[in-house]
Amino acid sequence: MSFLSALFGRRAAVATEKAVEPVEYKGYMVRAAPYKNDGQYQTAGTIEREIGGVLKQHRFIRADAFASYEEAVTFTLGKARQIVDLQGERMFG
Numbered sequence: 441m442s443f444l445s446a447l448f449g450r451r452a453a454v455a456t457e458k459a460v461e462p463v464e465y466k467g468y469m470v471r472a473a474p475y476k477n478d479g480q481y482q483t484a485g486t487i488e489r490e491i492g493g494v495l496k497q498h499r500f501i502r503a504d505a506f507a508s509y510e511e512a513v514t515f516t517l518g519k520a521r522q523i524v525d526l527q528g529e530r531m532f533g
Contacts (some may be wrong), residue, residue: 460513462488470520474512480505481512485520487531496532498523 462471469488474481483502488495502519506512523531 443480450517452522458509463517465521468520468526470517470523470524472513472516472520474506474509474516479506480507481509483512483516483519485516487523489529489532496529498531 460471460472464470470485471488472485472522476482476486483504483506486502487498487500490496500520500523504515504519506515
């Protein structure tokens with residue numbers, strides 16, 4: 441497989457996944473963004489919050505992987521809530 445077909449083939453696979461609406465949790469906006477990796481969906485997402493007029497963002501990826509996109513989204517949102525509960529604004533520091 442050529443480099444270009446590999447690149448565009450992956451991009452097409454990502455684009456076919458359903459967009460996940462952000463979820464508000466304790467003043468933070470949580471976005472699940474799992475991606476396909478070796479046939480499974482990798483846990484990944486972002487946590488955002490405006491602090492002092494500046495939008496701060498924390499991206500995370502975890503080793504957990506799931507067979508279905510929906511399972512990965514559910515787990516990712518739970519993991520993001522856990523990060524907020526444990527770290528709060530320290531995650532941006």
